[in-house]
Amino acid sequence: MNLSSRLSQTVKEYGDKPAFIFEGTETSYSQLEGEINKFANRLRELGIKKGDHVAIILGNSPYFVISLYGALKVGATIIPVNPIYTPYEIAYIINNGDVKAVVTLDLLIPLLENLHERIQMIEHIIVCETPLSENKEELDITKLSIFHKMVSFTKLLSTSSSQFDGPVLEDEDVAVILYTSGTTGKPKGAMLTHKNLYSNAIDTANYLKISKNDVIVTALPMFHVFCLTVALNAPLMNGATLLIVPRFSPQVITHLIKTYHATLFAGVPTMYNFLLQYENASQEDVQTLRLCISGGASMPVALLKGFEQKYKVIVSEGYGLSEASPVTCFNPLDRPRKPGSIGTSIINVENKVVNELGEECQPNQVGELIVKGPNVMKGYYKMPEETAYTIRDGWLYTGDLARQDEEGYFYIVDRKKDMIIVGGYNVYPREVEEVIYSHRDVVEVAVLGVPDSNLGEAVKCFVVVKNNELTEELLIEYCKEHLAKYKVPGSIEFLEELPKNTTGKILRRALKQQILQK
Incomplete structure (x- = not known):
């Protein structure tokens, strides 16, 4: 099983149910699968085949979901890229990642044009149209050096079949390469396989009891692994509905929760802080939430308690890293939540605290947190030495200092040195x-x-x-x-x-x- 085949199974069970809602428009699971298949067909017609690398330089939108799952169906390896990266950063990832095609916004065409001499290996640039605005530059695309590589996302889908018969996807095939900042100064590409991503999505969904009845606020950036697994893949595996939010604001979030009776919100501590400080919202606005999920950074206990006191909803803090797809821990839902803790190991994942000799530490003794499970990456792209250092005897060495209490709850004591x-x-x-x-x-x-x-x-x-x-x-x-x-x-x-x-x-x-x- 993989993300693509599981989504097809979800479509059979919940085809008429909304897969996502974006700017007031609902898209059913059946409609989503049709769009995904159309995109996959056109990718194949463009010459994208199994093993080719496709960069997705998009924010939160249906474009991202369709591109992600369409490329997965073809067997391509997806490289999500933060659209606010500088040309210097984008060029490095495209070159190092051996990217053959790019899916991006029309607003970023000038940036790619300026980079055209440095990214000549790209064969296709699939352009996603954004609404016209006063800030949008008038651009004669026919005069661009990259014009011959450009193709419209909308036109691709309008002239394609909604049926697709793709290649066999093996568990160990690389599905996604996530570039993370590296201590050497250059980002490292964490290779996540189909097995890595599927196992973490389904295990997270089951651990958090995500079901077809859930409506999750997808406000975290989709190109970030936290959102990719927890607020995108996991809900789609079990038939939940995504509320896709292009950009975070407390006003928008609370309005969406109240309007669509959202049941889950996932965010980083900064988001919770803004929601706590937002004066125009109260418990009444978010009363349908059954759970809030926090990750990406340690949440101050004072913030956690303040948020819960204001909105009367539990915040479950967890832990993860790109190299683990990313989730390894969450505070359990069937036992007391411990403020300041990242919780316990999720299903099928083992966390352990070890000393410098690799020996397991006693309870409450500080050591390095290491992780083992089907979610642990295959390695770093084109970096065998870094891979060998990070993964030893099947264990992923996180570099984070942690301790575990007598009841199995983990606490991050300090982050990777200097991060x-x-x-x-x-x-x-x-x-x-x-x-x-x-x-x-x-x-x-x-x-x-x-x-x-x-x-x-x-x-x-x-x-x-x-x-x-x-x-x-x-x-x-x-x-x-x-x-x-x-x-x-x-x-x-x-x-x-x-x-x-x-x-x-x-x-x-x-x-x-x-x-x-x-």
Whole structure:
């Protein structure tokens, strides 16, 4: 069984039921399958075959769902890409990921045009049309260098059959490559197989008791693995209905919950914080919710309690990582929830805390969290050494420090060394440092996270320069050219020199202490 075959089974059981609702329009499971099959047929006609790589550079929309499942049916490997990434970041992923075709918004055509010399391996650009707006540039596409590669998503579907007979999909075939920030400064492509994704989706759905009666608010970004499994694949496996939200806002979320009697909401702590601070909503607006799910970053206990007190709904915090498809833990629904805990191992997944020798720790002893199960990735794309280091004897070493109590509940004590989590997104200091180091007036830099009331953490930089005319504003603008918005430093502090030990290594601990003293 895989995501594609399971969805076909769901269609047979709940064909007339809404698979998703987008901007007030319902699409049934039968209609969705027809669109998926049309897309798959046209992909095959374009020459996309099993094993080819297709990048999806889209936000939350029906386009994403149809593209994802259509490409899966063909046997292609999907590479989801954050549409707000800079040209530098997108070009790296397309090149490193050996992408043959791209599905993207018409708004991003100018970006791809500027990159055309660096992404010449792309054979097809499938363009998803967005509504006309005042901000939309008038563009004569016939004059573009990439024009001959472009094809309309809508036209593709209008001239295709709704029946599709695809290739056999093996469990170990790579279905998705998720690029995660790497400690080396370059993103790593986590290869997730059909077995990885299906097992985690169905196990998560069953663990959270998702059924055909559920309506889930899909507001997390679909290109992110948290949404991909918990708020997209898992609900579709069991016949639930998605409320697809293009962009998060407390007003929109509470309105949708009340209007469509939503039963599940999945979000990162930042979303919960905005909902808590939103004054125009109360328990009455969200009374149909049976459960809220939190992940992507640790939720402060004060926020969790404040949200639950205001809206009178339980928040189940969990844990996951891209390399595990991603879910490994959730607070159970049939036992007491423990604030501050990521819960217990989900069905078919084993979590364990080990010391530096790989030996299992005693209860409440801190060690590294490692994971084993059918959800653990095949490896990193074209990175055998990184794969061998991360997966040992079948166990995925997360790099996160954790402890487990006597009742089997896990607690994250600290994150991967130096990693910053901004609004649920991972930011590795090395990646930001490399960009800043590339500025001609920078001598050295150290990047670390500082507390932020809205986003959980923000990126802060300590920089030594050789030209005192380089200001904080100029350097931040430079970063915006090379980094996604959430990776851009919120503040930059200029120092005469950075603290170092006797070997010349920068002492981040000293910088953190300096922040605490202010």
